[in-house]
Structure formats: C-alpha cells, structure tokens
Amino acid sequence: MELVVSLAIGVLAGSGVWLLLRPRTFQLIVGLALLSYAVNLFIFSTGGLRSGAAAILSPGETGTLGAYADPLPQALVLTAIVIGFATTALLLVVLLAARGLTGTDHVDGRERER
Amino acid sequence: MQHLVVAPIVVPMIAGAAMILAGDRRRRLTAAIGLLSTLTLVVLATILIGIADGPAVHVYRLGNWPSLFGIVLVLDRLSAVMLALAALLGFAAFLFSMGRWERAGVHFHPLFQFQLMGLNGAFLTGDLFNLFVFFEVMLAASYGMALHGSGVARVRAGMHYIVVNLVASLLFLVGVSVVYGVAGTLNMAELAHRMRGVTPHDRGLLETGLAVLGIAFLVKAAMWPLGFWLPPTYAAATTPAAAILSILSKVGIYAVLRVWLLLFGAAAGPSAGFGEAWLLIGGLLTIAFGSIAVLATQNLPRLAGASVMISSGTLLAAIGAGQAAVTGGALLYLVSSVLSIGAFFLLIELVERGREVGADVLAVSREAFGAGEEEEEIDEQEVVGVAIPGTVAILGFAFMACAVLLAGLPPLSGFLAKFAILSTLLASGGTGVPATSWVLMAALILSGFATVVAMLRTGIDVFWASPATRAPRIGLIEILPVAMLLLLCVALTVGAGPAMAYLQSAAERLHIPADYLQGVVSTPAGGPGR
Numbered sequence: 001m002e003l004v005v006s007l008a009i010g011v012l013a014g015s016g017v018w019l020l021l022r023p024r025t026f027q028l029i030v031g032l033a034l035l036s037y038a039v040n041l042f043i044f045s046t047g048g049l050r051s052g053a054a055a056i057l058s059p060g061e062t063g064t065l066g067a068y069a070d071p072l073p074q075a076l077v078l079t080a081i082v083i084g085f086a087t088t089a090l091l092l093v094v095l096l097a098a099r100g101l102t103g104t105d106h107v108d109g110r111e112r113e114r
Numbered sequence: 115m116q117h118l119v120v121a122p123i124v125v126p127m128i129a130g131a132a133m134i135l136a137g138d139r140r141r142r143l144t145a146a147i148g149l150l151s152t153l154t155l156v157v158l159a160t161i162l163i164g165i166a167d168g169p170a171v172h173v174y175r176l177g178n179w180p181s182l183f184g185i186v187l188v189l190d191r192l193s194a195v196m197l198a199l200a201a202l203l204g205f206a207a208f209l210f211s212m213g214r215w216e217r218a219g220v221h222f223h224p225l226f227q228f229q230l231m232g233l234n235g236a237f238l239t240g241d242l243f244n245l246f247v248f249f250e251v252m253l254a255a256s257y258g259m260a261l262h263g264s265g266v267a268r269v270r271a272g273m274h275y276i277v278v279n280l281v282a283s284l285l286f287l288v289g290v291s292v293v294y295g296v297a298g299t300l301n302m303a304e305l306a307h308r309m310r311g312v313t314p315h316d317r318g319l320l321e322t323g324l325a326v327l328g329i330a331f332l333v334k335a336a337m338w339p340l341g342f343w344l345p346p347t348y349a350a351a352t353t354p355a356a357a358i359l360s361i362l363s364k365v366g367i368y369a370v371l372r373v374w375l376l377l378f379g380a381a382a383g384p385s386a387g388f389g390e391a392w393l394l395i396g397g398l399l400t401i402a403f404g405s406i407a408v409l410a411t412q413n414l415p416r417l418a419g420a421s422v423m424i425s426s427g428t429l430l431a432a433i434g435a436g437q438a439a440v441t442g443g444a445l446l447y448l449v450s451s452v453l454s455i456g457a458f459f460l461l462i463e464l465v466e467r468g469r470e471v472g473a474d475v476l477a478v479s480r481e482a483f484g485a486g487e488e489e490e491e492i493d494e495q496e497v498v499g500v501a502i503p504g505t506v507a508i509l510g511f512a513f514m515a516c517a518v519l520l521a522g523l524p525p526l527s528g529f530l531a532k533f534a535i536l537s538t539l540l541a542s543g544g545t546g547v548p549a550t551s552w553v554l555m556a557a558l559i560l561s562g563f564a565t566v567v568a569m570l571r572t573g574i575d576v577f578w579a580s581p582a583t584r585a586p587r588i589g590l591i592e593i594l595p596v597a598m599l600l601l602l603c604v605a606l607t608v609g610a611g612p613a614m615a616y617l618q619s620a621a622e623r624l625h626i627p628a629d630y631l632q633g634v635v636s637t638p639a640g641g642p643g644r
Binding site for chain 2: 020025028032035036039042043046047072073076079080083084086087088090091094095097098101102107108109
C-alpha cells in the first residue's frame with residue numbers, strides 16, 4: 001500500500017509542478033489543484049497507513065498506534081482541504097477577471113511578443 | 115483579565131461579522147464598527163504590552179484543554195509588540211481609507227477586519243498548524259485587499275501574488291506534516307523539547323521538514339530570490355491596502371524569529387544553529403537586491419516596495435547573526451521600519467495626487483536626454499516669485515521624515531536601530547569581529563546610502579523640479595494618519611531607552627526560551643480559564 005500511495009503522490013505532485021510552470025491560467029489552476037491533492041494525500045499518510053483501524057478509542061481500552069489510526073492527520077487534512085478549496089475558488093474568480101480585463105489567458109496578462 | 119489574550123482575535127472577528135450582517139450599503143454603521151474595533155485593538159495592545167512585561171509568558175488554552183492536546187495562544191513580549199504594531203498600522207490605514215478609498219470597491223471594511231484578525235492570530239498562536247490557519251485567514255483577506263478597486267494592473271499583480279502564496283501554503287503544509295510525522299506534535303514548545311531527543315536517523319528528516327517550513331516563511335518575508343512578487347503587488351494595491359499589506363512581510367520575519375530561534379537556538383542540542391548561514395546570506399542578498407531596486411526604480415510605489423525588501427533583508431541578516439544583542443537592535447529596527455514604511459505608503463498617494471500621470475518617467479527621461487534645457491531660461495523675476503503651497507510643504511516635510519527614517523540617518527529612530535545593530539556587531543567578543551559581521555555592517559550602511567540617494571532624487575524631482583506640481587487637495591483625515599505614524603517614530607526616538615530595554619529582554623528570551631518552554635508545557639489544566 002505504501003508503494004501505491006507514494007507513487008500516487010509523486011505522480012500528482014509531478015504533474016502539478018509541470019502544469020504550474022505552463023503559461024496559461026487554466027493549466028495553472030489545474031496544476032494547483034493536483035498539487036494540493038498530492039499534499040493532502042501526503043498529510044494523510046504521515047499518520048501511518050493502515051486499513052480497517054478506528055480513529056476513536058473505545059471506552060475502557062488503552063489505545064496503541066499499532067491498532068488505531070492516528071486521528072490528528074485526518075483532522076489536519078480536513079482543514080487543509082477546506083482552506084485549499086476556498087482559495088482555489090477565489091483564484092478561479094481572479095483568473096476569470098484577468099481574462100475579462102486583459103483579453104488573454106496568459107499568466108502575465110499579455111502575450112509574449114514574437 | 116485572563117481572556118484579554120484572546121481578545122485581539124475575537125474583536126476584529128466579531129466586528130467583521132457584524133459588518134457583513136449590516137451590509138455594505140450602510141456605510142456609516144460599518145465605518146463606526148470599524149473605528150470602534152481598530153481603537154479597541156490599539157487599547158488592547160497597549161494593555162497587553164504591559165501584561166507581557168513580566169518573567170512568565172501568558173498561556174491561553176483554547177477550550178481549556180491541556181496544552182499538548184489542545185491549541186494554545188501564547189503572549190510574550192515579542193507577540194505583544196507585534197500586536198501593537200498591527201493595531202497602530204491598522205488604525206492609521208483605517209483612518210486613511212475613510213478619505214475615499216473605502217468606496218473604491220465592495221466589502222473593504224470586513225476584509226480589513228479579517229486581515230487584522232489573521233495578523234493577530236498569527237502573532238499569538240503557539241501551534242504550528244494553527245499558525246497555518248491564521249496565515250490563511252490573513253492571506254485570504256489580503257487577496258481581497260490587494261484586488262480592492264479592481265483594474266488591470268491590480269488583477270495582473272494580484273494573480274501572481276495569489277499563486278505564489280498558494281504554492282507557499284502548500285509548502286507550509288508539507289513542512290508541517292513532515293514535522294508531525296517525525297516528532298508527533300505540532301505544539302512549538304513541546305516540539306522544542308522533543309528536538310533534543312530525536313534519533314540521528316530521524317533528525318535529517320525533521321530538519322528537512324523544518325527547512326521546507328522555513329521556505330514558506332521566507333516567501334512571506336520576501337527573501338531574495340523568493341520575493342519577486344512583492345514590489346508589483348504593493349505598487350498596484352490601493353493605498354490603505356498597501357499600508358496594511360506592508361506588515362504582512364513582517365509576519366514572515368516574526369515566524370522565522372519565533373520558530374527558528376525556539377527550535378534551533380543555542381539550547382537545541384545537535385541541531386543548534388541549523389540554517390543560520392542561509393538566513394545571513396539570504397538576508398545580505400535581499401539587502402543587495404533591494405538597494406539596486408531602490409536606485410533603479412522610477413516611481414514612488416515601487417520605491418516603497420524596494421524599501422520593504424531592504425528592511426526584510428536587514429532583519430533576516432541580523433537574525434542570522436545569531437546573537438541576542440543584535441536581535442534586540444533588529445527588533446527596534448522592525449518597529450521603526452514598520453511604522454515608517456506604513457507612513458511612506460500612505461504619503462505616496464497624497465504626493466502622487468498632485469502630479470500629472472507619467473510625470474516621474476518624464477522627469478527621468480528629461481534628465482537622461484538633456485531635453486528641455488531651453489525652458490529653464492525663465493525670467494528671474496518669475497523664479498523669485500515661485501512659492502511652495504502650504505500643503506506641499508507639509509507633504510515635503512513628511513517625505514523628508516520618511517527618507518530619514520528609512521535610510522537610518524540621525525536623529526530619528528531608524529538611525530538608533532541601525533546603530534544598535536552595528537555597535538553590538540562591533541562589540542561582539544574580544545577575539546575580533548568575524549568577516550560576516552563586517553559584510554553585514556557594510557551592507558547596512560550601503561543600503562542606507564542607496565536609500566538616501568534614491569529618496570533625494572525622487573524628492574527633488576517631486577517637490578522642487580517637477581513643473582507639473584499643483585497643490586493637491588488633501589483632507590485632514592488623510593494627512594492625520596501619516597502624521598500619527600511619523601510622530602510615533604519620534605516618540606520611539608525620544609523613548610528609545612525604555613523601548614530598547616523592553617525589546618532587548620524580548621530578544622534575550624527568544625534566544626534562551628526557557629520561560630516559554632516551561633510556561634507552555636507545564637501549564638496545568640483547570641483554573642480560572644474554565
């Protein structure tokens with residue numbers, strides 16, 4: 001499972017960085033979205049990867065990290081998703097405004113002179 | 115009394131929410147709420163500065179959870195000083211915006227309040243992830259502030275600003291999660307305790323995580339080469355927005371001061387001093403870049419942006435010097451430069467108002483090509499009769515004060531701060547001054563010189579030589595905040611003794627954070643906070 005998750009994070013981050021370096025605003029926003037998925041998965045994986053383990057302790061039991069999933073990264077990733085979602089939505093509005101005001105979807109607001 | 119610590123976050127939050135409920139149309143009501151909130155923040159910050167001046171740090175446990183399980187807010191001298199700076203600058207920018215800028219777009223006042231809330235939260239929190247959350251609150255509001263008033267230039271610069279900061283936020287998250295994965299805590303004080311016990315096997319990973327975190331902070335602080343977003347954004351933003359944005363770069367500096375000195379200070383065991391050289395060299399390069407930018411620039415807003423970079427670079431290099439006494443001087447420099455740069459940003463718009471569009475570019479090209487020489491031959495009678503209007507004289511005086519403060523010339527506080535840094539660098543140890551200190555001293559003096567040259571050139575051009583100068587129409591409410599910020603700098607100069615003593619003890623506690631560590635980790639649960 002570790003291999004699959006790390007490959008997924010790597011592929012997402014790689015594609016995200018590549019798209020981020022492209023000159024069009026649409027590529028930029030998709031790149032940022034992919035990159036934030038990669039980061040969210042990464043945060044999630046720092047708690048250790050295990051399947052079928054509960055995050056909440058049962059009463060009268062002492063939890064060990066061997067048997068329970070660490071709940072903190074899950075809380076962190078939830079916050080990160082919400083914040084990332086909101087800021088990406090905001091960026092989308094700015095991109096549309098830039099397209100309307102400058103008449104181009106180049107990130108610098110003007111086409112490169114040839 | 116104990117709940118005062120959380121008040122700087124709660125007050126602007128409630129004010130901002132109330133403004134949204136009241137609606138953007140009811141200008142008088144929103145303005146009254148804003149005035150009430152910013153004034154309350156100034157009063158609160160003054161009280162908190164008094165409270166923080168004691169041996170123990172004040173810990174506020176949110177929800178009254180013990181500090182390892184819940185999130186804590188920590189008030190010490192440094193956070194109190196930063197809160198006061200944010201409150202004063204916020205008050206000045208708020209007054210200025212009442213002139214006319216609040217009407218340049220929608221929802222200026224709520225965004226302004228949330229901006230203050232994010233700033234105050236970032237200064238108070240004692241938890242790394244909570245720092246991220248407050249950074250995002252602050253940034254989300256600042257995106258709105260940077261775009262306030264719309265227009266092509268603002269949207270273009272604002273988009274770069276947003277994208278750079280979104281990437282920095284992602285780096286912040288990566289850093290935070292690596293730190294959590296290795297150390298198992300995000301509480302800064304507990305993390306500092308655990309730093310010593312990390313196995314050599316894991317230490318590299320932990321340091322990598324903290325370095326990634328550091329990059330995120332340094333993007334905010336605009337260290338070269340991470341700070342190219344700063345001058346265009348600040349130059350394009352509306353005036354009050356630019357003034358309040360100018361403290362945002364200092365949040366990055368604050369985070370470096372807090373986290374780096376706590377985790378990699380002298381007491382940190384094998385990791386002590388990690389990345390020190392990077393801060394020093396990066397700071398020096400930022401000073402160099404800022405100085406060249408100051409000399410190269412042709413318009414006032416960009417000049418102000420370049421001065422922000424010089425001040426960031428100076429602070430980073432002084433922190434990188436790694437001595438408590440130098441950090442004390444750097445804190446005085448921080449206070450002085452935040453106030454003077456804020457005043458400068460507000461002043462620029464008043465000065466520019468009296469000039470024709472493109473007058474600055476015209477003046478420089480006239481200088482370069484020697485054109486228009488014949489026009490100078492005006493009849494002597496007329497030359498004698500040219501009087502400088504009263505408003506322009508006041509503006510010119512304020513401009514001069516800003517130049518003196520930014521360049522660090524005597525007699526104002528900018529000089530005292532630079533002198534405090536320089537003299538401690540010279541006095542360090544009996545074994546001779548290290549080469550890096552000489553480089554830092556040279557950089558400080560040369561950057562001051564570059565600022566003097568640039569400000570003189572612009573000042574002559576704007577106030578004396580420019581044929582386009584008319585007396586601008588300026589309201590009292592617009593010149594008042596500028597005067598207030600400059601008078602605060604004068605007050606800082608007069609009261610430099612007590613201020614320096616306060617900041618010096620803040621710096622000592624940053625370098626030897628025993629009080630902080632003890633205060634946060636061993637605070638018992640229960641008590642009056644419940």
